[in-house]
Amino acid sequence: MKTASITMIIGSALLFGLFFYPLWSISLEAPQYPSGIGMYIHLDGLEGHEKHDIQNIDGLNHYIGMRKLPKDDEMWEFSVFPKVVGGMAILGIITGILAFFKKISYRWFLGWLILMLVLGVLGMIDFNNWMTDYGTNLDPKAIMKMTDDEGNPLSYKPPLFGSKDILNFTAHSYPATGALLMGIGMTLTFAAYIIGLKKAK
Amino acid sequence: MKTIQKLLLGLGAGLLLIGCGNNSKEGSAGAMASSNAEKVYLAPGEHDEFYAFMSGGYSGNLTVYGLPSGRMLKEIPVFSQFPTNGYGYSEESKAMLNTSFGFVPWGDSHHPDISQTNGELDGRWIFINENNTPRVARISLTTFETEEIIELPNSAGNHASSFVTENTEYIVAGTRFAVPNPQRDMPIDEMKGEFKGPLSFISIDQEHGHMNLEFQLNMPGFNYDLAHPGRDKSHGWFFFTSYNTEEAHTMQEVNASQNDKDFIAAVNWQMIAEYIKNGGGTKVAGTYAHNTYDESTMTATTEMKQGVISVDPREVEGAVYYMPVPKSPHGLDVDPSGRYIIGNGKLSTQLSVYSFEKIQNAIQNKDFDGDAYGIPILSFESVLEGVVDSGGLGPLHTEFDGKGFGYTTYFISSEVVKWELGTWEVIDRQPSYYSVGHLMIPGGNSRNPYGKYMVSLNKITKDRYLPTGPELEHSAQLYDITGEKMELLLDFPTHGEPHYAAGIPAEKIKAQSKKYYELEENNHKYAVKNEADTRLERNGNEVHVYATTVRSHFAPDNIEGIKVGDKVYFHITNLEQDFDVPHGFAMIGANTSEILVMPGQTKTIIWEPKREGVWPFYCTDFCSALHQEMQGYVRVSAKNSNTKLRWSLDDEWKD
Numbered sequence: 081m082k083t084a085s086i087t088m089i090i091g092s093a094l095l096f097g098l099f100f101y102p103l104w105s106i107s108l109e110a111p112q113y114p115s116g117i118g119m120y121i122h123l124d125g126l127e128g129h130e131k132h133d134i135q136n137i138d139g140l141n142h143y144i145g146m147r148k149l150p151k152d153d154e155m156w157e158f159s160v161f162p163k164v165v166g167g168m169a170i171l172g173i174i175t176g177i178l179a180f181f182k183k184i185s186y187r188w189f190l191g192w193l194i195l196m197l198v199l200g201v202l203g204m205i206d207f208n209n210w211m212t213d214y215g216t217n218l219d220p221k222a223i224m225k226m227t228d229d230e231g232n233p234l235s236y237k238p239p240l241f242g243s244k245d246i247l248n249f250t251a252h253s254y255p256a257t258g259a260l261l262m263g264i265g266m267t268l269t270f271a272a273y274i275i276g277l278k279k280a281k
Numbered sequence: 282m283k284t285i286q287k288l289l290l291g292l293g294a295g296l297l298l299i300g301c302g303n304n305s306k307e308g309s310a311g312a313m314a315s316s317n318a319e320k321v322y323l324a325p326g327e328h329d330e331f332y333a334f335m336s337g338g339y340s341g342n343l344t345v346y347g348l349p350s351g352r353m354l355k356e357i358p359v360f361s362q363f364p365t366n367g368y369g370y371s372e373e374s375k376a377m378l379n380t381s382f383g384f385v386p387w388g389d390s391h392h393p394d395i396s397q398t399n400g401e402l403d404g405r406w407i408f409i410n411e412n413n414t415p416r417v418a419r420i421s422l423t424t425f426e427t428e429e430i431i432e433l434p435n436s437a438g439n440h441a442s443s444f445v446t447e448n449t450e451y452i453v454a455g456t457r458f459a460v461p462n463p464q465r466d467m468p469i470d471e472m473k474g475e476f477k478g479p480l481s482f483i484s485i486d487q488e489h490g491h492m493n494l495e496f497q498l499n500m501p502g503f504n505y506d507l508a509h510p511g512r513d514k515s516h517g518w519f520f521f522t523s524y525n526t527e528e529a530h531t532m533q534e535v536n537a538s539q540n541d542k543d544f545i546a547a548v549n550w551q552m553i554a555e556y557i558k559n560g561g562g563t564k565v566a567g568t569y570a571h572n573t574y575d576e577s578t579m580t581a582t583t584e585m586k587q588g589v590i591s592v593d594p595r596e597v598e599g600a601v602y603y604m605p606v607p608k609s610p611h612g613l614d615v616d617p618s619g620r621y622i623i624g625n626g627k628l629s630t631q632l633s634v635y636s637f638e639k640i641q642n643a644i645q646n647k648d649f650d651g652d653a654y655g656i657p658i659l660s661f662e663s664v665l666e667g668v669v670d671s672g673g674l675g676p677l678h679t680e681f682d683g684k685g686f687g688y689t690t691y692f693i694s695s696e697v698v699k700w701e702l703g704t705w706e707v708i709d710r711q712p713s714y715y716s717v718g719h720l721m722i723p724g725g726n727s728r729n730p731y732g733k734y735m736v737s738l739n740k741i742t743k744d745r746y747l748p749t750g751p752e753l754e755h756s757a758q759l760y761d762i763t764g765e766k767m768e769l770l771l772d773f774p775t776h777g778e779p780h781y782a783a784g785i786p787a788e789k790i791k792a793q794s795k796k797y798y799e800l801e802e803n804n805h806k807y808a809v810k811n812e813a814d815t816r817l818e819r820n821g822n823e824v825h826v827y828a829t830t831v832r833s834h835f836a837p838d839n840i841e842g843i844k845v846g847d848k849v850y851f852h853i854t855n856l857e858q859d860f861d862v863p864h865g866f867a868m869i870g871a872n873t874s875e876i877l878v879m880p881g882q883t884k885t886i887i888w889e890p891k892r893e894g895v896w897p898f899y900c901t902d903f904c905s906a907l908h909q910e911m912q913g914y915v916r917v918s919a920k921n922s923n924t925k926l927r928w929s930l931d932d933e934w935k936d
Contacts (some may be wrong), residue, residue, distance in 0.1 A: 132858035139832055139857075143906070223907065 084276035085180035088189050091268030092172020097261030098123050098165050104207075105129075105256040106238050108137070108249045120256055121207075123161045125152035144247070145222025146214065146236055157206065168196055172269060179276070186276025193269050200266075204240065211237045320761060321349040321771045328791070331723050331784050333736060334393045334407055335757075337361075338778025341388035343409055343420060348723075348734055348784065349759055351773030359418045359427045360388020360411045364874035368427075371876050372850070372885035373805075374574070376581040380414050380432050381568040389413045392443055392507075392781040395422075396490070400447040400512050400728030404790040406490045407783060408452050410442030417443045417454055417483060419490050421576075424795050428574045431492045433481045434567030434589055435462045441480070441508040441521050444726060451550060452492070453510075453519055454481040459502030459528070463566055473528045474654070476502030479591070480521060482550055494569065496557050496590040498601070500546060501654040502528060504537070507612050507678075512728050513619035515637040517551035520622050524609040526653070538628060542661070543610060544603040544653065545624050547640060552600040553592055561597065562590040577804045579883055595655040602644065603653055605661040606633050612678035612719075616687065616702055617728050621666060625676040625689065632676050632689060634705065636666035667705040671698040677718060678781075680725040682732025682762055690717040690737060697737055697760070699767055711767045713758055715741040722762070723784030731786060735760045735767065738779045745772055755779055796860040798881030805883035807852035812836040816935070817928050824849045824926070830864035830878065831856040832905040834930070835898070838913030842926030842936075845890055845919060851898075854883040864911070865901030875901045890917040 107118030107129065117136055118129040126149055128134045138148045152158050172192050178184045215237025226234040226247065238244065238251045245251075255263070323329065329347030332354075337344055341361030345354045362369030362378065369378050369386060378384055388411040396405040406428075407420045415433035420426065433439055433454045441455025455478070461467060462477035479497040486493070503523035511518035526543045529536030556562070567589040574581040594601035608626035610633075615622050622635040640659065642648070648663040675693030682688065686708065689698050695716045699709040717737040724730040742756040754774040761768040800810055809815050809827045815836045818825045824847050829836045835853075843849060853866045857880035867875040868888045876884040890896065899912035918924040927936035 136859045139859075 082180060084186050084189070084272045084279060085176045087176075087268050087275060088179065088192075088272035089173050089176035091265045091272060092169050092176065092192070094261045094265030094268065095165055095169035095172070097265075098258040099162065101257035101261065102127065103256060103258045103262075104253065106251060106253045108140075108246075108251055110249045118252075119149070122258070123165055124158045126150070141236075143223045144226065144234075144236060145219035145224075147217070147219075155210075157210075161203070164199060168192075168199065172196075176272070186273060186280065189269055189273040189276060193266060193273065196266060196269075208240050211240065317761075317768065317770045321351065321759065323347075323350045323352075328787060330787055331731070331734065332787055332790065333721065333723070333782050333784045334395070335738070335775055335779035335782040336390045336393050336409060337776060338391070338755075338780055339389050340777030341390050341411070342777065343390060343393055343407070344776050344779070345425065346773075346775070347787075348736065349770060351757070351759060351771050353776065355425060356776060357420060357425055357427065359409060359420065360385075360390055360416065360430070362386045362874075365877065367874050367876035367884055367886065370874040370886065372887065373580045373883075376583040377427060377430055377572045377574060379570045379572055379583040379585075380416070381434065381570055381585070382414060385414050387413075388416065390418075390777075390780075391440060393783040394443055394445045394452070394726055394781075395783045395785055396449040396485075397445055397447050397727055398449070400516075402724055402727055402729075402785050402789065403449075404785055404793070405449075408443040408445060410439050410454060412438055412440050412457070415439035415454060415456075415481075417452060417492065419492060421490075422790050423793050424576065426574070428576070429490070429492055430570075430572045431483060431494060432569035432571070433494065433497075434569040435464070435477075435479050435497060435565070435591075436460070436481060438504070441505045444508050444510055444519075446510045446519070446550075447512045447516050447728065449485050449487065451482050451484055451495070451510075451519075453508055453521075454483065455505035455508060455521060456480065456500075457504045457506055459504060459525070462499060469530050472502065472530045474502070476528070478502050478505050478523070480505060480546075480548065482553070491573070492571075494571075494586075494589055496553065496562055496592050497567075498548065498553065498594055499591050500594060500601075501656065503544065505546070506610070509613050509615045509622075509726060511615055511619050511622075511637065512617070515615065515619040515622075517549060518637075519548045519550050520613050520615065521546040521548065522606065522610040522613040522624060524611075538609055542605040542607050544658070545606050545610065545613060545622070545635070546656075547602045547604060547622075547659075548594075549600045553597055556592070556597045556600070557590060562592045564588050565591040576798075577802065579798075579803065579805045579808075599644065601656055602640075603656055603658045604635060604640070604664050605650070605658060607631060612676075614679040614681075614687075615726075616681050617683050617730055619728075621702060623669075623679045623687065623689075625678060627675050627677055627692070630670055630672055630674055630676070632669040632679065633665060634667040634669065635664045639664045639666060669698075669700050669705045669707070671700065671707045671710065673698050673710065678720055680720050680722040680735065681730050682722055682735075683724070683730040684732050686732075688720060688722065688735055688762070688767075690720045692716050692718065692740070697735070697767065699762075709766045711760065711769060713737045713739055714745055714756065714772070715739055715743060717758075719779075719781045721782040721784055723786065725784070731784070733761070733763055734770075734784075735762045736782060736784070738775065738782060740778075742774070746774055797858060797862075798879060800854075800856065800858055800881040803854070803881055803883060805852075805854070807850070807885065808854045808883040809852075810854070811856070812930065815928075815930075817842075817926055819926055822847050826851045826928075827854075828852065829854050829856050830866070830900065830911075832862070833900070833907035833911040835866075835900070835911065835913045836930045837928035837935075839916075839929045839932075839934075840913070841916040841918075841928070842924045843890060843915050843917050844922060844924075845893060845917060847890060849888045849890065849915075850885055851888060852883060852885045853878050855880050857881070862904060863902050864904050866898065867901045868898040868915075869896050877902060890915070893917050893919055 102120035104121040331348040333346040358368035419429040438457030440457040459476035504525040525537035606624040608629035611627040612625040643663040650660040673691035759771040855878040
């Protein structure tokens with residue numbers, strides 16, 4: 081039970097990595113941008129890969145009528161996400177400690193993980209909704225109004241995961257260090273549950 | 282008959298031999314030519330191995346080339362107005378061209394030299410001299426822009442300049458056209474003994490590179506032509522060639538070429554600097570402009586300075602000597618070890634090589650051969666180490682490869698000759714096309730030359746390129762000097778008239794090259810950092826427009842209330858913060874150039890509207906797909922009209 085609890089504590093503590101490292105990275109590639117241009121999505125806001133990338137992405141996006149990227153105080157997510165992630169990390173650590181002192185069962189580890197997964201999926205849905213809105217809710221006075229073969233306005237939504245060609249750019253959207261740490265952490269909490277399960281048998 | 286047959290046979294055999302020789306030579310030349318092509322070919326997108334900074338000569342500027350490709354990368358305006366980006370036209374940069382004679386829009390730039398630390402190129406700054414209105418400029422190797430220009434008073438024909446000592450302690454400036462010092466109204470034919478040839482020593486502040494005219498050595502009125510500093514063992518000394526020791530004032534072509542020998546002046550500047558520190562020298566009159574460009578305020582200012590410390594060379598015992606040198610020497614070069622000083626006797630076939638050690642001994646032993654105006658002349662035999670006699674005619678300049686060889690240009694016989702230090706023997710010679718002046722090996726004026734390429738800077742172009750009428754660009758040739766024989770790799774045209782050049786490995790400076798200016802560090806008096814702050818201010822008939830640019834509009838782009846007779850200052854701030862997104866600004870009828878504004882920068886031009894109407898302005902740089910749309914209008918009303926001063930962007934009017 082001790083091994084399982086310690087694994088649970090370490091796993092949930094890895095969520096704190098999101099306070100130091102970005103969750104996601106979106107980068108844009110085009111010939112005129114030989115060193116690329118892009119942004120990191122942190123729990124509490126956006127940050128350019130290079131100092132002025134956010135401003136420069138906004139500059140590009142204004143041609144096709146996309147809104148400016150949100151500042152830290154312009155999206156409720158940037159104030160709520162840190163609380164949720166921080167809360168879950170603390171909750172996970174407490175669960176681990178209580179299990180360590182045999183106050184509660186290892187089954188709570190699975191409970192924590194399921195809650196985390198539900199919150200994670202909700203976060204992804206929210207993120208995807210925001211990107212859909214950002215990529216399709218365009219200024220009617222947009223300088224360039226591009227349409228697809230059927231005459232519908234083009235969507236400039238970046239992919240949730242993976243790469244996609246958008247006009248002259250190729251957009252890459254992948255998890256960054258913070259999300260990787262979170263993934264490892266969640267795997268560890270699942271491992272904690274399995275260890276607990278095996279020890280109990 | 283038999284004899285004729287024999288002769289023909291012999292000739293035939295000879296021809297056959299020559300033919301064979303030719304054939305094999307052609308074959309290898311073909312193979313060599315293709316490998317030469319590979320040596321200078323850069324695949325698209327690849328960078329050159331070296332930067333080469335070439336003086337623009339009568340363009341007054343400094344051009345930047347890449348080696349080995351020979352591609353021109355940039356023209357840096359220095360001593361001349363440059364309408365391409367507004368240098369010398371914009372309100373911020375005009376002061377750079379101020380002199381004690383007023384605003385001088387043009388200059389004749391000659392010899393660039395890169396700053397050094399411990400005798401090695403350090404890539405902080407590059408200096409270049411101006412010959413006509415004696416000046417020296419400092420250019421940043423971070424922004425590649427001219428940051429400072431200092432004028433040299435009491436001087437004329439600043440040719441023996443701008444050479445850097447091995448820790449960038451000093452750069453020098455000379456006087457090639459001896460003049461009365463102080464200037465005065467006097468008969469020209471009484472110049473002898475009356476004219477002077479001051480040599481200026483400019484100290485460099487190591488942190489910012491700022492130049493300070495520390496002292497002028499008031500030398501006899503010969504024509505001081507070129508110079509180079511000692512290095513390593515000879516560090517602390519500076520050597521200057523002179524001609525016209527005849528002190529001829531007319532038909533110098535002939536009258537200044539009569540003496541069998543002229544002089545190299547050997548100057549112990551450390552000794553003189555010490556002498557000054559201890560209160561030596563006399564403050565004499567001399568007005569000169571000192572122009573500095575502040576990167577933070579993006580504005581140049583002129584300080585008109587008075588007076589300079591003059592040193593009589595006879596007053597500092599042991600600091601100044603003359604060494605005889607045959608036939609009106611031109612270039613003077615010091616080998617990387619600092620042991621040998623080479624005088625290039627331009628009206629002869631010979632280079633005279635002096636040994637620093639022998640110079641020191643001669644001084645110690647007072648091995649003098651009289652004096653000139655009280656300056657001891659070291660006896661020729663006692664200081665001469667050797668002679669390079671290649672048979673070439675008109676030696677001008679020598680550079681070194683750091684591997685024990687010297688390379689000398691011969692203007693008259695139009696060739697470059699490679700010879701060995703120590704034995705003074707000729708190793709190789711290659712023709713130049715045509716009449717080579719300077720040559721350059723990267724790091725040439727340092728302890729550590731990068732002996733891979735040599736560039737010859739030729740004075741005559743004629744048929745080397747497609748003809749373009751009577752006026753041609755000059756021509757340079759690139760040689761591979763890694764083998765025993767020099768190999769001609771490439772011909773390329775050069776802009777203006779490059780005299781000297783300075784090269785540096787790209788790796789030493791390319792990473793420090795600035796991409797754009799940080800808007801938050803822009804402290805220009807008239808900068809605006811966002812569109813909300815853009816505005817107009819009227820002060821009498823002066824109107825200041827605080828405007829911004831961003832792809833792809835001006836803010837404001839509609840202006841009303843300007844009147845005929847107004848003086849309108851357009852202060853344009855480029856809000857972009859990305860690499861290579863300049864915006865230009867041009868106004869119809871402005872009696873000045875455009876301005877090209879780099880990201881984060883502010884520049885200003887003046888427009889004085891002469892007629893009523895609605896007049897457009899626009900961005901001159903193809904900044905985006907909407908470049909054509911990047912324009913605006915100014916409504917100009919009659920002088921006495923009461924049109925309200927107001928401005929707008931997207932019909933949101935403000936006043």
